[in-house]
Amino acid sequence: MTLPGLRERKKQRTRDALIRVALELFTTQGYEGTTVDEIADAVEVSQRTFFRYFASKEEVAFAVQQMVEERFMRALTERPPEEGPFDAMRNAVLSAWDTIGEAIAEVVPVELYVRSFQVIESTPALLAVHLRRSTEMEESIARVIAEREGLDVDADPRPRIAVAAFSGVMRVTGQLWGRGEDPTLEAIRALTERYLDHLGPALAPDWRA
Structure with a gap:
């Protein structure tokens, strides 16, 4: 019974990390100058993982x-x-x-x-x-x-x-x-x-x- 809770918390942490890193990159190097790959790399996840959480760079912004x-x-x-x-x-x-x-x-x-x-x-x-x-x-x-x-x-x-x-x-x-x-x-x-x-x-x- 505890595994789904752990899994959900891990997913939430990943989502929060993607938001945090994306906003940090947007504010330091600009929205247009930031790629999805850069966001994913900074969180150490794949581009595919990014798109599991957000449909686009715009959505995470x-x-x-x-x-x-x-x-x-x-x-x-x-x-x-x-x-x-x-x-x-x-x-x-x-x-x-x-x-x-x-x-x-x-x-x-x-x-x-x-x-x-x-x-x-x-x-x-x-x-x-x-x-x-x-x-x-x-x-x-x-x-x-x-x-x-x-x-x-x-x-x-x-x-x-x-x-x-x-x-x-x-x-x-x-x-x-x-x-x-x-x-x-x-x-x-x-x-x-x-x-x-x-x-x-x-x-x-x-x-x-």
């Missing part, structure tokens, strides 16, 4: 980000039904940031995650993928919000509009965090909370009132 997004989606689906859309999204993202640090650190150092985020922002091929993934994520969130509110997402524009506003704030805070001097998760949580608190006032019709 976004592996940690995927984990963060999945944590947020779980938190959102677990928010109390009486919370309104913006409160649910705000509380879900802050809740996710409260718990994600340890999960990230089990795979890669947090500072490496920050540097890999900067690589994504500065690499055209990765930035294009990031924008596509963000669009897909927004659609998933909008459908969750519509379901919470008992709405048809294709008939009522409010879920997609609300999510677009929320996602815009998240995009801004991510960029500011990546360019900032404090690379901690506490810093992005504080920045996210501050900017989300300004979302309502920013949508007010008259800023001068």
Whole structure:
């Protein structure tokens, strides 16, 4: 009975090592300048083994980000039904940031995650993928919000509009965090909370009132 557990832990260690090495190489020699063979060689596995875990170099580049997004989606689906859309999204993202640090650190150092985020922002091929993934994520969130509110997402524009506003704030805070001097998760949580608190006032019709 213990063998499957050992096997699974070994597979997880290999997967984590591939992510960690890939991000280290991407941040030191560039995404375009790094090959799958280099990643596999550094972990002392075959190229075939790499492709057992990841379909492409692109997929490994976004592996940690995927984990963060999945944590947020779980938190959102677990928010109390009486919370309104913006409160649910705000509380879900802050809740996710409260718990994600340890999960990230089990795979890669947090500072490496920050540097890999900067690589994504500065690499055209990765930035294009990031924008596509963000669009897909927004659609998933909008459908969750519509379901919470008992709405048809294709008939009522409010879920997609609300999510677009929320996602815009998240995009801004991510960029500011990546360019900032404090690379901690506490810093992005504080920045996210501050900017989300300004979302309502920013949508007010008259800023001068």
